[in-house]
Amino acid sequence: MAEEKRIRVLMxxxxxxxxDRGARVLTLGLRDEGLEVIYTGLRQTPEMIVQAALQEDVDxxxxxxxxxxxxxLFPAVVEQxxxxxxxxxxxxxxxxxxxxxxxxxxxxxxxAVYGPGTSIKEIANCIKGKVKRK
Amino acid sequence: xxxxxxxxxxxxxxxxxxxxxxxxxxxxxxxxMSQIYPRLGNAYFVGFTGPPGGGKxxxxxxxxxxxxxxxxxxxxxxxxxxxxxxxGAVLGDRIRMQQHxxxxxxxxxxxxxxxxxxxxxxxxxxxxxxxxxxxKDFVLVETVGVGQTELDIMDAVDTTVVVLVPExxxxxxxxxxxxxxxxxxxxxxxxxxxGADYLVMELKQMLQMNPKQSWWQVPAxxxxxTNDIGIEELYLEIERHREALQGAGRLSLHxxxxxxxxxxxxxxxxxxxxxxDLAKRDGRLMASLExxxxxxxxxxxxxxxxxxxxxxxxxxxAELEMEG
Ligand SMILES: Nc1nc2c(ncn2[C@@H]2O[C@H](COP(=O)(O)OP(=O)(O)OP(=O)(O)O)[C@@H](O)[C@H]2O)c(=O)[nH]1
Ligand SMILES: [Mg+2]
Numbered sequence: 001m002a003e004e005k006r007i008r009v010l011m012x013x014x015x016x017x018x019x020d021r022g023a024r025v026l027t028l029g030l031r032d033e034g035l036e037v038i039y040t041g042l043r044q045t046p047e048m049i050v051q052a053a054l055q056e057d058v059d060x061x062x063x064x065x066x067x068x069x070x071x072x073l074f075p076a077v078v079e080q081x082x083x084x085x086x087x088x089x090x091x092x093x094x095x096x097x098x099x100x101x102x103x104x105x106x107x108x109x110x111x112a113v114y115g116p117g118t119s120i121k122e123i124a125n126c127i128k129g130k131v132k133r134k
Numbered sequence: 135x136x137x138x139x140x141x142x143x144x145x146x147x148x149x150x151x152x153x154x155x156x157x158x159x160x161x162x163x164x165x166x167m168s169q170i171y172p173r174l175g176n177a178y179f180v181g182f183t184g185p186p187g188g189g190k191x192x193x194x195x196x197x198x199x200x201x202x203x204x205x206x207x208x209x210x211x212x213x214x215x216x217x218x219x220x221x222g223a224v225l226g227d228r229i230r231m232q233q234h235x236x237x238x239x240x241x242x243x244x245x246x247x248x249x250x251x252x253x254x255x256x257x258x259x260x261x262x263x264x265x266x267x268x269x270k271d272f273v274l275v276e277t278v279g280v281g282q283t284e285l286d287i288m289d290a291v292d293t294t295v296v297v298l299v300p301e302x303x304x305x306x307x308x309x310x311x312x313x314x315x316x317x318x319x320x321x322x323x324x325x326x327x328x329g330a331d332y333l334v335m336e337l338k339q340m341l342q343m344n345p346k347q348s349w350w351q352v353p354a355x356x357x358x359x360t361n362d363i364g365i366e367e368l369y370l371e372i373e374r375h376r377e378a379l380q381g382a383g384r385l386s387l388h389x390x391x392x393x394x395x396x397x398x399x400x401x402x403x404x405x406x407x408x409x410x411d412l413a414k415r416d417g418r419l420m421a422s423l424e425x426x427x428x429x430x431x432x433x434x435x436x437x438x439x440x441x442x443x444x445x446x447x448x449x450x451x452a453e454l455e456m457e458g
Contacts, residue, residue, distance in 0.1 A: 028224065032220050
């Protein structure tokens with residue numbers, strides 16, 4: 001009996017910011033929405049995130065950034081995923097991202113950016129919808 | 135299969151993809167397994183089990199470093215529980231293994247237990263085989279620390295390491311949990327805390343009084359995973375156990391037994407799944423179920439009525455045949 005497809009998400013915090021409360025809350029919330037979430041913790045370089053995403057064969061990479069380095073870090077993850085031939089992974093972002101940066105991130109291949117006010121349900125539904133259409 | 139060929143040629147991406155297929159119990163699984171079968175038998179499997187938070191992942195991380203320093207390649211399969219409510223899971227073992235993320239000789243995969251109620255996902259056996267075929271020298275398997283009998287792990291690995299902590303209570307609890315029967319090696323981790331020496335001593339005494347096999351005296355050793363203390367010793371014990379197993383053909387006997395159980399389990403699972411599927415569509419069974427639900431007949435006689443009814447059984451068989 002073939003299993004239904006379970007969505008796998010890698011949750012990572014690139015860069016140097018010191019706490020990951022938001023990412024943890026989101027991780028638990030997505031689990032309660034039926035997703036499998038691999039949590040990799042703080043201070044990840046884009047290389048580390050990409051290698052983990054590759055080995056874990058995830059559908060989604062969730063990046064959270066509070067330090068302001070998202071304009072460099074998020075596109076770096078997207079590019080390195082491509083370079084490794086991992087083309088079909090959705091990269092989504094969250095944390096403290098100024099509205100005016102969002103178009104730039106989207107142009108660089110980030111699929112969605114969620115602000116602090118977005119509900120977990122909303123994020124989960126958005127992920128489910130996008131993964132299905134893949 | 136192209137994916138299998140590129141995996142055998144060394145593609146990590148293909149390995150990752152194949153693991154996903156096996157995990158999903160996809161229709162391609164028999165084909166994958168038959169294609170990798172000739173390449174199996176080179177990896178050595180070590181399992182880690184024990185109560186939650188005892189330091190299994192940290193030990194796996196440090197042990198991986200020791201094995202890499204000796205030039206071995208390492209695969210890690212780390213299981214965490216699926217939520218019985220949502221079906222989702224938080225897989226958090228990897229967080230302890232960050233030092234190996236960029237090492238080409240280490241492949242780490244997190245797995246949720248999904249339908250399995252034990253400490254390992256049902257698909258874990260297949261995943262271990264993929265790691266073997268990929269060419270890993272050692273594959274380290276971490277189970278969910280449910281703290282109860284962890285027979286799953288014995289069926290999957292060659293050496294089982296049971297990880298306890300000083301606060302684990304006395305050895306009676308260890309015995310009650312059935313951990314005595316499954317351990318090839320006992321580790322008392324977090325030995326930087328009080329009570330570790332005492333627990334090690336007590337374990338040793340008990341192990342001497344209850345020898346598991348004539349050819350292997352189960353050792354108990356103290357470690358401090360976070361301080362990198364005792365890891366080299368743990369590695370040497372694993373090697374000693376491996377040598378003892380390999381002596382007198384015990385390892386091949388052990389694996390023979392594992393294959394037997396795996397075969398029977400696979401048949402059981404497939405049969406169950408198809409039968410349940412069939413039964414759900416069977417009007418007579420559903421009618422009987424409703425009577426049981428309403429309390430009009432008891433579950434035992436109702437199930438016997440179904441299982442002794444030749445016409446029902448024959449119609450199921452006919453449907454199974456039609457489905458091929
Ligand atoms: N004091 C002390 N803490 C340790 C030691 N080894 C691990 N820890 C800590 O114990 C906690 C749990 O460690 P893990 O390696 O995640 O334990 P685990 O058994 O894999 O946990 P689960 O997978 O959740 O069952 C972490 O905070 C570790 O840093 C040790 O030797 N001494
Ligand atoms: Mg763990």
